[in-house]
Amino acid sequence: MGGGRKRRRDGSEAPSIHPRNRYAAAAPDFAALAELYPSFRPFVSVSERGRASVDFTDFSATRELTRVLLLHDHGVNWWIPDGQLCPTVPNRSNYIHWIEDLLSSNLIPPISSSSGRVRGFDIGTGANCIYPLLGASLLGWSFVGSDVTDVALEWAKKNVENNPHLTELIEIRNANAVSLSSESEAIVREPIGENVLEPAEDVAMQKPPVLVGVVKESESFDFCMCNPPFFESIEEAGLNRKTSCGGTAEEMVCPGGELAFVTHIIEDSVSLKNSFRWFTSMVGRKANLKLLMSKARKAGASVVKTTEFVQGQTARWGLAWSFIAPRNKVLRSSTPAKNHYSFMLQGLRREHSAFQVLKSTEAFFLASKLSCKIDTLSFSVDVTLSDEQTEAAILHGDDYAGSLEESSAKLQSVVKGVSFRITVFEQIPGTLLIKGSLLNKALSGTFSSLFSELEDTLRMECLSKTL
Numbered sequence: 124m125g126g127g128r129k130r131r132r133d134g135s136e137a138p139s140i141h142p143r144n145r146y147a148a149a150a151p152d153f154a155a156l157a158e159l160y161p162s163f164r165p166f167v168s169v170s171e172r173g174r175a176s177v178d179f180t181d182f183s184a185t186r187e188l189t190r191v192l193l194l195h196d197h198g199v200n201w202w203i204p205d206g207q208l209c210p211t212v213p214n215r216s217n218y219i220h221w222i223e224d225l226l227s228s229n230l231i232p233p234i235s236s237s238s239g240r241v242r243g244f245d246i247g248t249g250a251n252c253i254y255p256l257l258g259a260s261l262l263g264w265s266f267v268g269s270d271v272t273d274v275a276l277e278w279a280k281k282n283v284e285n286n287p288h289l290t291e292l293i294e295i296r297n298a299n300a301v302s303l304s305s306e307s308e309a310i311v312r313e314p315i316g317e318n319v320l321e322p323a324e325d326v327a328m329q330k331p332p333v334l335v336g337v338v339k340e341s342e343s344f345d346f347c348m349c350n351p352p353f354f355e356s357i358e359e360a361g362l363n364r365k366t367s368c369g370g371t372a373e374e375m376v377c378p379g380g381e382l383a384f385v386t387h388i389i390e391d392s393v394s395l396k397n398s399f400r401w402f403t404s405m406v407g408r409k410a411n412l413k414l415l416m417s418k419a420r421k422a423g424a425s426v427v428k429t430t431e432f433v434q435g436q437t438a439r440w441g442l443a444w445s446f447i448a449p450r451n452k453v454l455r456s457s458t459p460a461k462n463h464y465s466f467m468l469q470g471l472r473r474e475h476s477a478f479q480v481l482k483s484t485e486a487f488f489l490a491s492k493l494s495c496k497i498d499t500l501s502f503s504v505d506v507t508l509s510d511e512q513t514e515a516a517i518l519h520g521d522d523y524a525g526s527l528e529e530s531s532a533k534l535q536s537v538v539k540g541v542s543f544r545i546t547v548f549e550q551i552p553g554t555l556l557i558k559g560s561l562l563n564k565a566l567s568g569t570f571s572s573l574f575s576e577l578e579d580t581l582r583m584e585c586l587s588k589t590l
């Protein structure tokens with residue numbers, strides 16, 4: 124997922140605009156847009172060399188640019204009142220295309236949808252309603268967009284109604300209109316994991332509903348997405364003076380910041396695991412991303428993926444998780460099972476020594492609730508699935524594509540004990556080779572998907588690379 128990448132000064136790969144983004148080949152042509160849209164003209168200045176530019180520290184200029192890009196390139200009529208959060212169209216499109224990648228990847232099987240149309244849930248759609256408008260106009264997806272403030276709900280509805288070709292596709296829902304005392308709300312408020320940020324979880328408990336109680340019982344969605352209120356205070360929100368994208372306290376701030384908000388989504392996702400194929404959220408801090416990945420795993424997610432979005436001056440990540448068992452990757456009669464996998468980590472800094480990576484590998488399997496034994500002499504980690512985990516992988520997972528009888532017969536023949544071994548080799552300083560060997564052949568599907576997740580996790584921790 125992602126296109127060709129540039130290297131940062133520290134050797135890690137910088138994220139790049141999604142290859143299917145409308146602006147991947149060429150950035151918006153301000154001069155041409157100013158010719159076509161007189162209302163945009165006052166916001167465009169042309170340098171002596173003839174280069175047209177827009178002052179991104181001017182809210183009115185940013186808003187007018189968004190308006191003309193949505194109109195010119197997407198056929199969408201759009202407006203927001205002064206001060207509301209103003210989205211940048213190319214940046215927001217990257218999140219939509221990443222979800223498109225997740226949906227089309229073979230990682231997990233599709234859910235059956237009655238209409239055949241992709242259906243998404245945008246948590247906190249804002250007055251700008253940007254994700255439903257982009258998803259519906261670019262890809263024909265349908266959406267429920269939720270919010271809690273009067274201004275967001277009023278303007279999101281206006282933005283939908285002003286586009287009659289999209290009104291059938293987008294429903295705006297007031298998350299506060301659901302009863303907080305509903306039974307479903309009580310079901311979800313069981314914190315996940317032990318001791319990972321209890322204060323944030325406590326704060327999340329007092330917040331308005333996010334998914335549970337807002338999603339109706341009979342509903343199912345291909346994905347949810349969210350650009351959460353990132354900050355704990357409006358002072359923290361006001362730190363980026365290089366752009367003026369507006370944003371009121373209600374939009375940008377929530378008690379506990381993004382960590383509490385996304386924790387709330389993860390907690391809700393446990394109760395709604397069968398109602399969504401993918402749960403996703405944007406995350407603004409790398410330290411939070413790591414914590415949230417671990418929370419999703421502790422909550423029982425079977426797949427956790429991340430990406431880094433190109434987002435101007437500020438870094439932003441995408442986090443996705445699912446409870447659906449990963450698809451069968453091997454063990455079809457025509458596909459021989461693969462017993463060895465490997466990948467390289469290059470351009471590592473000193474703190475990412477072979478020992479540290481070995482410890483991170485151990486932490487990854489422990490977070491996935493697997494038992495493992497680290498050997499610091501041979502630089503290896505042996506991973507063992509319990510009998511129950513092995514049974515679940517074979518009978519309910521996708522490690523075997525045969526009938527129930529065949530699966531049971533296979534179960535009898537499974538050799539119990541160490542399932543696979545991960546070894547870390549230092550090739551040259553700054554380059555590590557990670558090898559995985561399957562010792563219990565019955566678990567090749569589980570092994571291949573866990574190894575691919577380990578690769579994603581180590582790359583994210585060590586290299587800041589899109590996964």
Ligand SMILES: C[S@@+](CC[C@H](N)C(=O)[O-])C[C@H]1O[C@@H](n2cnc3c(N)ncnc32)[C@H](O)[C@@H]1O
Nearest residue numbers: 247248249269270271298331332350351352374
């Ligand atoms: C950072 S803004 C994102 C707006 C828009 N999606 C965007 O990307 O520009 C966060 C939004 O979440 C909304 N919000 C806060 N708590 C919420 C909740 N419990 N349920 C739904 N929306 C919520 C806020 O009102 C705000 O509009």
